[in-house]
Amino acid sequence: MKLDVFCLGILLQQNYSGYEIHRVINTALAHLRQASFGALYPALNRLQAKGFISSEAVPAEISNGSLGKKVFAITDKGRAHFKTEIKKITAAEMVNSDFLSALHFSNNLTSNEVSTLIDERLADLQKEQRRLLKLPSTDISEGQRFAIRYTLSQVSAAISFLKGEGKAIQLLIQRQR
Amino acid sequence: MKLDVFCLGILLQQNYSGYEIHRVINTALAHLRQASFGALYPALNRLQAKGFISSEAVPAEISNGSLGKKVFAITDKGRAHFKTEIKKITAAEMVNSDFLSALHFSNNLTSNEVSTLIDERLADLQKEQRRLLKLPSTDISEGQRFAIRYTLSQVSAAISFLKGEGKAIQLLIQRQR
DNA sequence: TTAGGCATGTAAGGCGTTACATGATTAA
DNA sequence: TTAATCATGTAACGCCTTACATGCCTAA
Structure with missing residues (x-):
């Protein structure tokens, strides 16, 4: 499952910033996959360029203690894309030990x-x-x-x-x- | 574990052609990793360029029914390289499901x-x-x-x-x- | 005669990591 | 004041897959 599609799935439940998605994947969803910042940020920018997600800048005052946060939300187009993509998935499991x-x-x-x-x-x-x-x-x-x-x-x-x-x-x- | 090092490990036991290594990995060793031809042949050529393996052309008459077969053998340099590389390995296991x-x-x-x-x-x-x-x-x-x-x-x-x-x-x- | 196995290789592209670059805030 | 956490991003590189290219031999 591509990281792009995986991110859409996460944003389906809740809005998140890139940093937050990184934390969600590498802690709560670590049994499914991993993701580094270097893969995540470009993926989110690609998704936005395609109109699958939208972003809203959250200034420092509102977001507690952070600065220049960018919160993403999935669009209707993104929801539709996710539903078609997840149907393509097979039951493959790859172990690299x-x-x-x-x-x-x-x-x-x-x-x-x-x-x-x-x-x-x-x-x-x-x-x-x-x-x-x-x-x-x-x-x-x-x-x-x-x-x-x-x-x-x-x-x-x-x-x-x-x-x-x-x-x-x-x-x-x-x-x- | 890099494919290069993995191939050295296989050649440690027996001489093989590239095609045979591909079969060994994807059948007998499929629980350890996979390897496509597109990754395998360049890997073997790299190993040979570094002097870790040597090759001998086996003509069609000797090799039963095949043509232009190239059988690889590990060199002393390759054996030494493998022994240092395998010590660097950690107990990591990556599942991508x-x-x-x-x-x-x-x-x-x-x-x-x-x-x-x-x-x-x-x-x-x-x-x-x-x-x-x-x-x-x-x-x-x-x-x-x-x-x-x-x-x-x-x-x-x-x-x-x-x-x-x-x-x-x-x-x-x-x-x- | 055609499908499948044997045999080697290249090219393009995908998907990711690590390291780098920057900077603010907060708690010990 | 120093380490950690929050926050976003780029660049270089690694490692692989898929598809392409070629050609021979064998058994159904």
Whole structure:
């Protein structure tokens, strides 16, 4: 799902500034995708150029403590565009795992390095689990709840696996050399 | 993990042509990453230019039924490079899920479209599960076995979830409108 | 004879990251 | 006063995909 379309989806629920969208994506929606400022601001400007969103400058006095904030709102044209774009989406899921690649080639690592990788992954997973558990479960749609639960089940399975077989592999890899 | 380094890792075990590496990655190693020809061939040429791999042309008579095949072998320099590169790898894992993004925004989909997405994802997962189960479990390293088992546990968890909660959500989303 | 696998490669373009550039406000 | 947060943006570059270009061999 392109960042442009994803932003439209976010603006469908509420008006946001670019900075706020960045925060929403990288905190509340981190299980769906990530987005850097360098990708986000040009995306929003493209959307505005196409008439899918409109912006309103909010001066410093009104927005508490910030300056030159630009709040975006989705237009009718944007709403229509989003509805046609989301229908094109397939059920694809792309995993790019440096973790697994490293383990696949772990012959070239010391058992210490393997242990560190597993511990690191475990820590990341537990952090993600805490984040997901803290998310609100009310006032969100069934689909949003579903995405959170699905990710939680994936994260939980990964944690269980690493706590079980992950600990065992360190010894096996050690013995192999 | 960059494709260049990944290819070195593959050539560490055995000599391959570009075409063969493409097949290995997209079938046996599909749980780690993907690679298109457009990315692969330039990567191999870069590696050769840097002296990390060497190539030998195999004429049509020897290679059964193919023509102008170019078989690559890793050099000592390449082996050294791989060992330093793999140590730099972190336990990062990036999931980019169109499936979850679509479900997050499923307010804008009909219950039929949601059902189709879930069924599609389920079919993909089951296909991936069959692929993983068919992979050899002997004659591979502990690390390789680990990567397969880890992915299998993730795939199994996703299938269980979709078969359970996935079926339930279709009714809930229907009721919501 | 035609579809599919084997085989190598280029070109254009998409989509993103990191780093840079700037500057105000606020809390420790 | 210094670090953090708020706030917007550009430039360079990385890494990949899709589509194109070519051609041979094999089995249905």
